[in-house]
Amino acid sequence: MSQVQGGIGIINLSAGDPSLVNEIKELGGEELLECIQCAKCAAACPMVLAGFPFFNKRVIQAILLGLRDALLDDSSIWACQSCNRCTEVCPREVNPFEIIQAMRRVAIREFALPTLAIEGLKSLYDTGHAVYLAGAGNTRAKVGLPEKPPSTLSYPEALKEVRTILENTELAELGVIPMGESGVTDSCEV
Amino acid sequence: MVPKIGVYICHCGENIAGAVNIEEVRAYAEKLPGVVVARNYLFMCSDPGQELIRQDIKDGLVDRVVVAACTPRTHEPIFRKALESAGLNKYLLEMANIRDQDSWPHWHDKEGATAKAKRLIASAVAKAAYLEPLEDRYVEVTPASLVIGGGVAGMFAALDLANMGYKVYLVEKNPSIGGNMAKLDKTFPTNDCSACILTPIMVQVGTHPNIELLTYSEVESVEGTFGNFKVKVRKKQTYIDWDKCTGCGDCVNACPAKVPNEFNEGMDYRKAIYIEFPQAVPKRAVVDIAHCLNCAKRTIGTKPRVHSKTGEPILAPCEKACKTGACDRSREYNPEGEILEINVGTIIVATGYRVMDKAPFKEYSPQSPNVITAMQLERILSATGPTGGQLKRPSDGEKPQTIAFISCVGSRDKRFHTYCSKVCCMYMLKEARLIKEKYPHLNIYIFFIDVRTGGKDFEEYYNYCRDLGVKVLRGRVGAVDELPGDRLRVRAYDVDLGAPVELEADLVVLATAIEPAPGLEELGRKLGITCGNEGFFKELHTKLYPVETSVKGIYIAGCAQGPKDIPESVSQARAASSAAAVPLTAGKVVVEPLISEVNQRKCTGCGTCVQLCPYSAINLVEDKDRRRAKIDEALCAGCGACAAACPSGVITLHGFTNAQIHAQIKALAC
Numbered sequence: 001m002s003q004v005q006g007g008i009g010i011i012n013l014s015a016g017d018p019s020l021v022n023e024i025k026e027l028g029g030e031e032l033l034e035c036i037q038c039a040k041c042a043a044a045c046p047m048v049l050a051g052f053p054f055f056n057k058r059v060i061q062a063i064l065l066g067l068r069d070a071l072l073d074d075s076s077i078w079a080c081q082s083c084n085r086c087t088e089v090c091p092r093e094v095n096p097f098e099i100i101q102a103m104r105r106v107a108i109r110e111f112a113l114p115t116l117a118i119e120g121l122k123s124l125y126d127t128g129h130a131v132y133l134a135g136a137g138n139t140r141a142k143v144g145l146p147e148k149p150p151s152t153l154s155y156p157e158a159l160k161e162v163r164t165i166l167e168n169t170e171l172a173e174l175g176v177i178p179m180g181e182s183g184v185t186d187s188c189e190v
Numbered sequence: 191m192v193p194k195i196g197v198y199i200c201h202c203g204e205n206i207a208g209a210v211n212i213e214e215v216r217a218y219a220e221k222l223p224g225v226v227v228a229r230n231y232l233f234m235c236s237d238p239g240q241e242l243i244r245q246d247i248k249d250g251l252v253d254r255v256v257v258a259a260c261t262p263r264t265h266e267p268i269f270r271k272a273l274e275s276a277g278l279n280k281y282l283l284e285m286a287n288i289r290d291q292d293s294w295p296h297w298h299d300k301e302g303a304t305a306k307a308k309r310l311i312a313s314a315v316a317k318a319a320y321l322e323p324l325e326d327r328y329v330e331v332t333p334a335s336l337v338i339g340g341g342v343a344g345m346f347a348a349l350d351l352a353n354m355g356y357k358v359y360l361v362e363k364n365p366s367i368g369g370n371m372a373k374l375d376k377t378f379p380t381n382d383c384s385a386c387i388l389t390p391i392m393v394q395v396g397t398h399p400n401i402e403l404l405t406y407s408e409v410e411s412v413e414g415t416f417g418n419f420k421v422k423v424r425k426k427q428t429y430i431d432w433d434k435c436t437g438c439g440d441c442v443n444a445c446p447a448k449v450p451n452e453f454n455e456g457m458d459y460r461k462a463i464y465i466e467f468p469q470a471v472p473k474r475a476v477v478d479i480a481h482c483l484n485c486a487k488r489t490i491g492t493k494p495r496v497h498s499k500t501g502e503p504i505l506a507p508c509e510k511a512c513k514t515g516a517c518d519r520s521r522e523y524n525p526e527g528e529i530l531e532i533n534v535g536t537i538i539v540a541t542g543y544r545v546m547d548k549a550p551f552k553e554y555s556p557q558s559p560n561v562i563t564a565m566q567l568e569r570i571l572s573a574t575g576p577t578g579g580q581l582k583r584p585s586d587g588e589k590p591q592t593i594a595f596i597s598c599v600g601s602r603d604k605r606f607h608t609y610c611s612k613v614c615c616m617y618m619l620k621e622a623r624l625i626k627e628k629y630p631h632l633n634i635y636i637f638f639i640d641v642r643t644g645g646k647d648f649e650e651y652y653n654y655c656r657d658l659g660v661k662v663l664r665g666r667v668g669a670v671d672e673l674p675g676d677r678l679r680v681r682a683y684d685v686d687l688g689a690p691v692e693l694e695a696d697l698v699v700l701a702t703a704i705e706p707a708p709g710l711e712e713l714g715r716k717l718g719i720t721c722g723n724e725g726f727f728k729e730l731h732t733k734l735y736p737v738e739t740s741v742k743g744i745y746i747a748g749c750a751q752g753p754k755d756i757p758e759s760v761s762q763a764r765a766a767s768s769a770a771a772v773p774l775t776a777g778k779v780v781v782e783p784l785i786s787e788v789n790q791r792k793c794t795g796c797g798t799c800v801q802l803c804p805y806s807a808i809n810l811v812e813d814k815d816r817r818r819a820k821i822d823e824a825l826c827a828g829c830g831a832c833a834a835a836c837p838s839g840v841i842t843l844h845g846f847t848n849a850q851i852h853a854q855i856k857a858l859a860c
Contacts, residue, residue: 009689010681010690011684011690012691013692013693018633018659021659033653037686058687058688065661065691067687
């Protein structure tokens with residue numbers, strides 16, 4: 001988000017969306033208002049080092065000010081590596097990682113999600129694994145493991161259950177999970 | 191007899207020893223003329239330190255004591271007691287201040303500091319050789335107290351003393367007591383209604399048999415000293431007979447003149463004849479003579495004209511409305527008012543503060559009626575205010591939808607006041623909370639430098655306000671611009687986003703600084719107490735003597751000493767009242783014998799000293815064939831003006847005799 005990073009554009013607070021705070025609280029970011037912007041989470045965040053403009057602390061401040069569009073126009077929230085360090089260090093038990101997750105949910109409702117995420121969802125629906133490496137079978141065999149792990153890959157009935165769960169999520173309602181007729185694909189490398 | 195001087199050098203932990211080579215100084219002191227022993231210790235004021243001195247005295251080793259340590263302001267009484275308990279006259283002590291005047295200012299020059307310590311000690315030793323034993327004097331204390339300022343601090347100080355049984359004079363410059371707190375709507379951190387907790391106290395003060403309320407009055411002059419102050423109080427002219435006035439307000443309703451209302455921070459008008467506010471104590475009217483229109487040509491002190499047809503006197507509306515005869519413009523009032531003389535043993539100064547005006551802040555569009563101070567918002571929120579408690583913005587009476595608060599306006603600002611006004615963070619949150627609780631859908635933004643909520647239950651208050659949806663932004667506002675349609679654009683930089691932000695608001699509230707009350711410095715001069723750099727009264731010692739001043743018997747409380755909130759002001763007031771009660775309870779106080787004495791046999795009676803004495807302590811009295819100066823011991827404050835000026839050199843200031851001072855200077859000059 002160049003206007004934040006470069007400080008070029010002016011953010012219009014009057015255009016802020018006051019409903020964003022409650023939406024985030026409902027979607028898992030219950031402790032949002034506990035944040036006092038101390039920046040301890042930012043000090044622990046790998047996204048800061050990687051140069052993403054909206055890392056935990058800034059995501060929270062932008063949510064507090066209702067800057068929905070600014071957050072949706074930016075891909076930072078999808079770059080979170082889920083390392084959870086922010087949650088570990090936060091002195092106010094804000095759980096910043098959960099707030100980023102909540103913001104992702106907001107973004108998905110607006111269909112503002114990256115294509116990578118859709119591929120992951122497709123893999124999850126097809127194989128029961130968000131990340132599934134087809135070529136892993138040989139490697140597994142070499143070290144004496146069964147070719148397929150004892151998961152949905154080995155138990156089609158378990159995969160059915162996973163699919164049923166997925167079909168009942170809000171994600172399915174939104175139609176963002178590709179549910180092809182192809183069944184389990186050979187590989188879905190992401 | 192040759193004096194036997196002991197020198198005791200204090201390390202003051204690292205305070206002195208960190209800059210001064212103690213052992214070198216000790217070895218030097220030991221060789222000074224008259225010195226029989228020189229010792230050093232980590233903390234000379236501690237019990238083991240004092241014991242070194244006491245033991246040497248008891249052993250007959252020393253009969254004059256020089257302590258090289260910190261300031262005599264706080265520690266001279268401690269060492270004097272040590273001498274006394276060892277059986278030596280306590281005035282045979284001299285202190286060399288090698289901390290405040292040496293190690294602290296010369297911290298980075300160890301050699302220089304060590305050399306200076308030697309000189310200061312040599313000088314003190316030289317004086318010590320000429321010290322003479324003196325006896326304390328005691329004076330009777332007038333069992334009464336004066337409290338200056340009738341705000342929440344002054345009222346509590348007065349009530350405490352009055353409840354202890356002492357007579358209290360409470361002087362307030364406005365027509366009513368109550369002070370700034372009477373203007374507030376609700377008070378943090380408990381959101382008590384200010385009027386609900388304050389007005390009962392005002393009633394108690396107004397009806398207490400031991401409190402003599404002197405409102406619409408100011409201190410004119412203060413004479414005398416600890417235990418016996420003579421204070422002149424000017425009762426300003428009210429032009430109303432307060433004995434007859436019932437506070438009914440009929441005259442106020444009749445008055446046609448309009449004057450900006452101070453109590454409502456200039457947001458509406460009062461009359462020229464007015465009662466300060468509806469809950470005033472005492473509830474009495476006063477005439478603001480500068481704004482009086484003199485209706486019916488009824489200038490004060492003139493006989494009314496007579497109606498040509500009816501033969502009735504033609505009266506002004508206020509007079510006509512008054513049913514009790516309190517408002518009588520025919521009476522000849524002295525515009526200067528009346529001077530009262532009162533005698534008190536102690537004085538408490540609780541003169542409060544003033545809210546800084548918005549005018550100097552050009553960047554915040556102070557010309558806009560919708561840019562207001564937080565105190566103005568307080569009046570808007572108050573049920574007794576200009577809008578009856580309805581949230582209406584000044585320009586058009588509309589309810590604002592977006593409100594921006596700006597903190598530190600004139601505080602933490604080198605152009606105005608460098609100090610933090612301390613209460614603004616909390617009162618902004620409070621005002622935001624009161625509005626948000628009433629109107630949850632209003633947008634409220636508070637722009638802080640940082641949020642300072644140090645205080646019991648304050649952080650919880652802050653969190654609660656955030657939960658209500660008050661937006662908190664870090665970053666000082668750079669500009670408020672006027673837009674068409676009474677809108678205001680607030681421009682700031684959100685430090686947390688790292689981006690410039692702007693907001694369209696329809697009301698902007700400035701948290702302007704708490705300032706010393708006008709005339710504080712002049713009052714300080716009358717009392718002999720000093721103001722610090724920031725303009726507030728200075729306490730004797732920040733930690734140990736927080737309500738005492740450099741003048742014995744005069745105490746300070748509340749915002750006269752510095753910005754503080756209501757809980758702190760009340761605590762300090764009650765501390766001051768207890769400190770001020772100590773001498774009243776003791777009945778007599780020690781007066782140091784460091785006063786002047788005239789050698790009457792040699793006095794020529796020239797009268798030079800009589801004119802100079804600031805305490806009117808010297809008179810010329812007939813003695814045999816001629817007049818000679820005589821000093822009243824009870825009045826002499828030991829300033830030394832007479833001793834320095836006496837052309838015959840026959841006035842001695844005990845404790846600072848010519849011989850002592852000459853020796854001191856000579857040793858310093860070596």
